[in-house]
Amino acid sequence: MRITIICYARFRDVFGEESIVEVPDSATILDAVRLLAGRVGPDADLLLTPEGLIRDYVMVVHQGSRILPAEAGTITLSDGDTFTLFPPVSGG
Amino acid sequence: MSSITTRYTRQIPLFGREGQEKLADATVFVAGAGGLGSPVATYLAVAGVGELIIVDDDLVQESNLNRQFLHANLNIGMRKVYSAAETLAALNPDLTLTAIPERITPDTVDSLTDGADILVDATDNFTTRYLLNETALTTGIPLVHGAVEGFSGQMTTIIPGETPCLSCLFPHPPPEKETPVIGATAGVIGSLQAMEVIKYLTGTGRLLAGRLLIWDGMSGRTDYLSVSHRPDCCVCHKYTVSKS
Numbered sequence: 001m002r003i004t005i006i007c008y009a010r011f012r013d014v015f016g017e018e019s020i021v022e023v024p025d026s027a028t029i030l031d032a033v034r035l036l037a038g039r040v041g042p043d044a045d046l047l048l049t050p051e052g053l054i055r056d057y058v059m060v061v062h063q064g065s066r067i068l069p070a071e072a073g074t075i076t077l078s079d080g081d082t083f084t085l086f087p088p089v090s091g092g
Numbered sequence: 093m094s095s096i097t098t099r100y101t102r103q104i105p106l107f108g109r110e111g112q113e114k115l116a117d118a119t120v121f122v123a124g125a126g127g128l129g130s131p132v133a134t135y136l137a138v139a140g141v142g143e144l145i146i147v148d149d150d151l152v153q154e155s156n157l158n159r160q161f162l163h164a165n166l167n168i169g170m171r172k173v174y175s176a177a178e179t180l181a182a183l184n185p186d187l188t189l190t191a192i193p194e195r196i197t198p199d200t201v202d203s204l205t206d207g208a209d210i211l212v213d214a215t216d217n218f219t220t221r222y223l224l225n226e227t228a229l230t231t232g233i234p235l236v237h238g239a240v241e242g243f244s245g246q247m248t249t250i251i252p253g254e255t256p257c258l259s260c261l262f263p264h265p266p267p268e269k270e271t272p273v274i275g276a277t278a279g280v281i282g283s284l285q286a287m288e289v290i291k292y293l294t295g296t297g298r299l300l301a302g303r304l305l306i307w308d309g310m311s312g313r314t315d316y317l318s319v320s321h322r323p324d325c326c327v328c329h330k331y332t333v334s335k336s
């Protein structure tokens with residue numbers, strides 16, 4: 001399946017604005033994020049913990065809703081799906 | 093208020109004289125007189141909001157001046173809230189301004205925000221943001237959240253008892269470090285925050301309540317996501333009666 005991942009802000013700098021990843025059927029958001037992260041070497045740690053889980057501050061948006069990092073492994077994707085990765089910011 | 097008709101001629105058609113009077117009767121609490129605080133306080137002052145309470149314990153530094161247009165060169169070294177007060181008084185002599193050069197702490201947050209109709213989060217850290225969130229939940233005063241970094245930012249409006257709270261949305265704070273930022277970014281998000289306040293006070297439009305706006309100026313992308321209560325949110329749990 002082809003999945004599109006749109007990255008904002010700091011994530012866009014590292015992973016690109018819009019990326020296509022090829023994942024097997026019944027892959028989850030977590031699987032797709034791992035594939036994307038795997039493309040960049042050490043900078044992957046911006047998205048993933050050393051255990052390969054999505055960092056807990058990362059905002060994942062799928063079909064207009066927020067997916068918590070802990071849920072990303074349970075959300076199954078469909079061919080053609082798009083999701084967004086946004087790094088919440090704290091400056092003022 | 094003699095100049096009300098002249099000063100506000102171009103905006104009264106948007107929400108009527110009644111709306112203008114609601115702005116004049118309102119008190120808005122602005123946490124922070126920096127990058128976000130500059131557009132927030134400026135647009136609220138010139139729109140005719142009656143009273144602003146501005147709290148910030150920082151001094152103006154030269155490195156603030158790429159974005160914090162409440163302050164100018166001659167204000168370097170001065171308390172930001174006093175510099176802000178001078179600027180805002182010159183922009184609108186009808187404004188009542190309470191400038192408080194203090195840090196917002198768990199001990200002071202309730203008295204500082206007392207009497208406010210709405211709170212604006214123009215701070216630069218999640219410690220203060222979570223504090224404002226708890227105050228919003230205990231008092232029922234709405235909170236407009238905004239944050240920026242580089243060319244991007246986020247904002248949402250929290251209506252206690254209706255929308256998810258800030259901790260539902262951000263159970264974990266983003267990593268905090270001194271990050272680069274350009275003034276125009278704070279200008280975009282801060283202006284949107286001021287807009288939310290004006291909409292709330294005048295009862296116009298649809299608030300960004302229960303929705304988070306995410307914005308990336310570098311790619312020109314904007315998105316909205318609907319956010320829901322996190323059943324395990326420890327902050328909501330403490331303050332709100334269980335809602336379905």
Ligand SMILES: [Zn+2]
Nearest residue numbers: 257260325328
């Ligand atoms: Zn909550």
